[in-house]
Amino acid sequence: MPRFPALSSASNSLQPAVFTRLLPLMRSLPEPALPLHIGDTWLKPPAAAMLDRVASGRELYPYSSPAGDVGLRSSFCQRWTDLGLQGLDVDRVHVTPGATGAVQAAIRTFAGAGDDVMLLAPFWPLVRGITLSCGANPVQVPFYDRLRAGADVTASLEGALTDQTTTVYLCSPNNPDGTVLTAAQQLEVAQFCQRHDLWLISDEAYCDHAFAPHKHRFIANLPGMAERTASIYTASKSYALAGIRIGFLAGDPGWLERARRVSTHQIYNLPLICQRAAKAAIDEGDAWLAEARDKYAAAADHVHRHLEATFHPAQGGGYVFCDVSAELNGKPTLTWLAELLHEGVSIAPGVAFGAHYDQWVRVCYMSLPVPELAVAIERLNRSLNRLRSGGELVYDGPRLELDLGGS
Amino acid sequence: MPRFPALSSASNSLQPAVFTRLLPLMRSLPEPALPLHIGDTWLKPPAAAMLDRVASGRELYPYSSPAGDVGLRSSFCQRWTDLGLQGLDVDRVHVTPGATGAVQAAIRTFAGAGDDVMLLAPFWPLVRGITLSCGANPVQVPFYDRLRAGADVTASLEGALTDQTTTVYLCSPNNPDGTVLTAAQQLEVAQFCQRHDLWLISDEAYCDHAFAPHKHRFIANLPGMAERTASIYTASKSYALAGIRIGFLAGDPGWLERARRVSTHQIYNLPLICQRAAKAAIDEGDAWLAEARDKYAAAADHVHRHLEATFHPAQGGGYVFCDVSAELNGKPTLTWLAELLHEGVSIAPGVAFGAHYDQWVRVCYMSLPVPELAVAIERLNRSLNRLRSGGELVYDGPRLELDLGGS
Numbered sequence: 001m002p003r004f005p006a007l008s009s010a011s012n013s014l015q016p017a018v019f020t021r022l023l024p025l026m027r028s029l030p031e032p033a034l035p036l037h038i039g040d041t042w043l044k045p046p047a048a049a050m051l052d053r054v055a056s057g058r059e060l061y062p063y064s065s066p067a068g069d070v071g072l073r074s075s076f077c078q079r080w081t082d083l084g085l086q087g088l089d090v091d092r093v094h095v096t097p098g099a100t101g102a103v104q105a106a107i108r109t110f111a112g113a114g115d116d117v118m119l120l121a122p123f124w125p126l127v128r129g130i131t132l133s134c135g136a137n138p139v140q141v142p143f144y145d146r147l148r149a150g151a152d153v154t155a156s157l158e159g160a161l162t163d164q165t166t167t168v169y170l171c172s173p174n175n176p177d178g179t180v181l182t183a184a185q186q187l188e189v190a191q192f193c194q195r196h197d198l199w200l201i202s203d204e205a206y207c208d209h210a211f212a213p214h215k216h217r218f219i220a221n222l223p224g225m226a227e228r229t230a231s232i233y234t235a236s237k238s239y240a241l242a243g244i245r246i247g248f249l250a251g252d253p254g255w256l257e258r259a260r261r262v263s264t265h266q267i268y269n270l271p272l273i274c275q276r277a278a279k280a281a282i283d284e285g286d287a288w289l290a291e292a293r294d295k296y297a298a299a300a301d302h303v304h305r306h307l308e309a310t311f312h313p314a315q316g317g318g319y320v321f322c323d324v325s326a327e328l329n330g331k332p333t334l335t336w337l338a339e340l341l342h343e344g345v346s347i348a349p350g351v352a353f354g355a356h357y358d359q360w361v362r363v364c365y366m367s368l369p370v371p372e373l374a375v376a377i378e379r380l381n382r383s384l385n386r387l388r389s390g391g392e393l394v395y396d397g398p399r400l401e402l403d404l405g406g407s
Numbered sequence: 408m409p410r411f412p413a414l415s416s417a418s419n420s421l422q423p424a425v426f427t428r429l430l431p432l433m434r435s436l437p438e439p440a441l442p443l444h445i446g447d448t449w450l451k452p453p454a455a456a457m458l459d460r461v462a463s464g465r466e467l468y469p470y471s472s473p474a475g476d477v478g479l480r481s482s483f484c485q486r487w488t489d490l491g492l493q494g495l496d497v498d499r500v501h502v503t504p505g506a507t508g509a510v511q512a513a514i515r516t517f518a519g520a521g522d523d524v525m526l527l528a529p530f531w532p533l534v535r536g537i538t539l540s541c542g543a544n545p546v547q548v549p550f551y552d553r554l555r556a557g558a559d560v561t562a563s564l565e566g567a568l569t570d571q572t573t574t575v576y577l578c579s580p581n582n583p584d585g586t587v588l589t590a591a592q593q594l595e596v597a598q599f600c601q602r603h604d605l606w607l608i609s610d611e612a613y614c615d616h617a618f619a620p621h622k623h624r625f626i627a628n629l630p631g632m633a634e635r636t637a638s639i640y641t642a643s644k645s646y647a648l649a650g651i652r653i654g655f656l657a658g659d660p661g662w663l664e665r666a667r668r669v670s671t672h673q674i675y676n677l678p679l680i681c682q683r684a685a686k687a688a689i690d691e692g693d694a695w696l697a698e699a700r701d702k703y704a705a706a707a708d709h710v711h712r713h714l715e716a717t718f719h720p721a722q723g724g725g726y727v728f729c730d731v732s733a734e735l736n737g738k739p740t741l742t743w744l745a746e747l748l749h750e751g752v753s754i755a756p757g758v759a760f761g762a763h764y765d766q767w768v769r770v771c772y773m774s775l776p777v778p779e780l781a782v783a784i785e786r787l788n789r790s791l792n793r794l795r796s797g798g799e800l801v802y803d804g805p806r807l808e809l810d811l812g813g814s
């Protein structure tokens with residue numbers, strides 16, 4: 001019973017989000033760095049989804065349904081049904097504050113104190129803190145980069161299983177490394193979950209951004225998976241609407257009803273104006289989305305051809321994830337990132353995506369049009385080449401702190 | 408280690424919000440009941456805060472600060488400083504999804520598994536589920552109605568203290584019963600918290616709605632309280648903006664920084680458009696607010712003079728809380744509420760506000776203009792008078808279920 005001034009163990013386990021901690025250093029720069037660190041897009045949202053189009057009506061001001069607007073849920077069901085998810089209906093959907101809120105509600109529903117959650121790594125940074133905030137233990141499993149290097153899916157998963165594992169967190173197309181699981185790989189994940197009675201959280205935030213010939217498939221469609229899979233989506237990445245904070249949690253009503261209660265006790269309901277913008281994007285955004293995907297694919301292609309670093313090409317998503325251990329040769333990654341900021345480009349430190357990735361960095365290709373992206377990549381190449389030819393880090397300004405906390 | 412299909416104990420402890428469960432029955436009515444059950448207002452928000460006034464700009468679409476827009480935080484600081492809170496600045500404020508998000512972040516920061524949280528009752532319904540969702544134990548302490556009947560503050564609090572108590576949840580002006588603590592009562596609460604090293608969560612959602620001569624005072628101003636008090640506010644009740652979901656959590660940066668992390672891992676950031684509407688309301692809403700307070704005071708006065716039930720007059724807030732045990736005389740409250748719905752008026756069941764209040768009901772006076780409110784009160788009086796003169800409940804439609812779950 002630790003009282004004032006002691007704090008709860010859940011709150012003590014958390015650190016600020018990685019991008020929050022980059023901010024003070026970024027603000028201190030003489031001129032802004034080209035932003036390749038965060039997953040924001042340079043594109044303007046679909047015209048139909050602009051907030052000024054949906055900003056009138058008295059119904060925007062009282063409380064609305066904690067489950068989410070039924071019209072929005074219905075549009076989402078139609079779209080994911082069109083994309084191939086089977087058996088979806090409005091009672092199997094809960095609207096959340098972005099994918100963040102959906103992952104939060106799902107993990108809190110499936111895991112608590114003493115439970116292990118397998119985070120297939122490299123992973124979306126917030127998922128680790130979310131797991132800790134639920135009192136559960138994040139088990140980091142090097143996965144996507146190992147698969148790309150030929151590792152076996154089942155062996156990777158079985159090797160990380162514990163007696164306490166209740167839940168697996170999967171993301172495909174993956175943030176940060178752009179891996180799109182094949183049908184065969186997906187089946188192995190599904191069979192692993194069934195063999196060990198595990199819940200699966202399938203983060204499909206980037207489902208609209210798989211590049212041909214790679215293809216997004218719904219893992220919940222596989223036999224025996226519908227009842228144990230939490231499928232997660234967001235308007236943020238598909239429609240350039242990160243700022244309106246609308247996401248979706250979909251799955252069996254048996255557990256989804258519990259997740260609704262978790263969410264209701266965190267936020268009550270979401271602003272109706274934001275739900276309307278998301279609905280307009282889903283209803284009228286197909287052509288916009290096709291164009292956006294082409295633009296991102298062209299940007300990815302530019303990075304694949306020009307970035308002089310060690311990475312697997314993105315099969316989808318919005319990023320490449322680079323192993324810079326050879327270039328850094330023991331030099332501290334965070335000092336290099338601070339130096340890069342002063343050279344006019346910001347990228348994200350790999351350690352935020354998993355403890356095994358301390359010598360990696362994530363580069364976003366959605367955040368700038370290709371001409372500016374090209375400038376940023378040139379700056380990055382110049383620094384990498386200098387390091388490769390034996391150059392030292394010269395930066396001696398304020399340090400970038402990145403204690404990720406927790407266990 | 409309960410795996411699929413077992414769920415976490417946190418999610419198992421929760422039930423849907425009380426108003427969510429009234430909805431199916433309300434929707435089945437031949438015509439809508441006059442709504443005195445939920446704390447929505449009939450007033451339109453201040454003109455400056457209408458969403459169509461703040462809906463343009465590219466900056467609405469990317470991520471924004473997880474701490475909240477600094478302009479909004481600054482406006483809030485100015486306003487609460489003007490109202491008398493000492494020592495406030497933007498680093499002592501975190502913007503949350505309504506008061507719900509603020510209470511959630513505060514309880515999760517101060518309490519976890521094995522901790523007791525004292526809920527001074529009758530209390531805002533969601534706080535009990537929020538406490539359970541944090542793994543902590545809600546200790547319900549009959550309080551406000553007992554004080555109004557002459558009970559001693561310190562004795563009431565000391566009698567409910569356990570070795571596991573870490574936190575006290577206080578609300579003044581109180582939802583549901585309109586009690587505004589006196590300066591002397593507030594001092595006793597503060598001294599109790601200091602004597603036992605407790606955190607205090609001070610829910611001040613109704614701070615703008617105390618009716619003269621009653622006066623809202625900031626408990627955080629009392630000696631020794633600034634560092635242990637989480638002061639909570641929302642745009643919902645002051646400015647008729649419940650639908651935009653903007654609240655505030657204020658206090659010492661030492662713990663507030665932890666609460667920010669909790670919040671960031673639940674929602675990341677809040678929609679900037681909603682934060683702008685809240686800022687406009689705070690900056691330009693003074694005249695609107697003065698008028699709204701007069702209207703609510705007139706509505707409260709109508710209820711005080713005409714509602715034929717046992718209650719303490721509201722000193723502020725938006726509700727009266729009635730003891731209907733004499734009228735019900737053992738009849739089930741929920742059956743009566745269902746019968747009332749069919750007679751055209753909806754009110755909230757007391758049990759949602761605390762286990763000791765099974766034979767009580769909450770009546771909102773903010774939700775209708777006085778002429779319609781008068782019709783609703785007449786309907787309520789007619790039913791109460793029928794019960795008092797020995798009438799039985801005649802309703803035999805669908806039952807209202809209200810298992811509140813948890814311990």
